Amino acid sequence: MKNHLSKLIRPEVMEFKPYSPGLSIDEIRQKYKLDNVIKMASNENPLGTSPVVQEVIQKNASLAFRYPAAGNPDLCKAIGQYLNIDHQRIVCGNGSDEIIDLLIRVTAVPGRDNIVAFKPCFSIYKLQSRLCGVEFRQHALNNDFTFDWEGLYSLIDENTRIVFLTNPDNPSGHAVPSTELGRIAEKLPDSCILIIDEAYIDFASPVEEYSSLAPAIKSENIVVLRTFSKMFALAGMRLGYGIMPHFLADYLKRIRLPFSVNILAEKAGIAALNDQTFMNTTFELIANERQLLSIELEKIGCQVYPSQANFIMFKPPSNAWDIFEKLLSQGIIIRPLKSYGLPDHLRVSIGTVKENKTLIKSLKAILDEK
Ligand SMILES: Cc1ncc(COP(=O)(O)O)c(C=O)c1O
Structure with missing residues (x-):
């Protein structure tokens, strides 16, 4: 560390690293040469911005x-x-x-x-x-x-x-x-x-x-x-x-x-x-898909934690980081939980019906390979 920096920068700040939200859709698209990338990592609304x-x-x-x-x-x-x-x-x-x-x-x-x-x-x-x-x-x-x-x-x-x-x-x-x-x-x-x-x-x-x-x-x-x-x-x-x-x-x-x-x-x-219709549609989608996704994840051997949110945390039956990386290479971004101190767990945001089906299909194929 340069001496003048340790004098200039507050000690609390010295230890900070930039917030890491993970790779963006564009970065994954370029890295793996993919046309379609699905992001299910940040608990955003899968319906996108309301037209209203x-x-x-x-x-x-x-x-x-x-x-x-x-x-x-x-x-x-x-x-x-x-x-x-x-x-x-x-x-x-x-x-x-x-x-x-x-x-x-x-x-x-x-x-x-x-x-x-x-x-x-x-x-x-x-x-x-x-x-x-x-x-x-x-x-x-x-x-x-x-x-x-x-x-x-x-x-x-x-x-x-x-x-x-x-x-x-x-x-x-x-x-x-x-x-x-x-x-x-x-x-x-x-x-x-x-x-x-x-x-x-x-x-x-x-x-x-x-x-x-x-x-x-x-x-x-x-x-x-x-x-x-x-x-x-x-x-x-x-x-x-x-x-x-x-x-x-x-x-x-x-x-x-x-x-x-x-x-x-x-x-x-x-x-x-004021956009009650959008809220109702979102709620229904999340509630239905959260239930379906939980059932499907359990069927392929994942331990699923009950969720009242728009995401699900689960423990896959094999190495979580490997699964995260394999999904990435197929254009599906989910959230590894290493930074939360949970290296064996993954978190996935509830997506659209199509996104959730794609995720389960890919996950099943990855687990079947093992
Ligand atoms: C528990 C919790 N609180 C707060 C936030 C931040 O919300 P905002 O986008 O309004 O800053 C998040 C975002 O993911 C969150 O998970």
């Missing part, structure tokens, strides 16, 4: 030269109406990633405070904590990927500012009823908030049983995170939000960069919230 939303984006393209309204008041009001909650509790961000980052920076003091989560968990919780110089504590999930509450609770002390939970969980798809999470929130010390990341809640059924929205709006220490990247098919637009107590929303609004949600994302988000 596309039309709104096109119609508003001429507004791109304007700054958006600071604080995205129209979008916050539309979300408030959609969820039937006070819009002052809502903070929008450039993906829910941004809200995660803001919540850490607003609450945790570098070098003193800590943040608690299960292991494995969504990587951004840990990365942004480390970037802030805040200790990140993790307790292992149970072997079946259910939540070990006692273990988690044992990590919490007077310097714990945030407990992160993901419901339904990523990468397992496991979900717990919101009553369980409400009990955890009640047991937390006064100076600690519970952040419940509901990125995949729109795929859980019945959603009222799993969503923590109702307990969150009655409490002063629960934050719920939502995203437009999954059900609403807007991952590339970068749009997410948090529902939180008024005092917390007030502080996040003070520190957030004023224009992080762009003007087209705002328009697209409002249109997506």
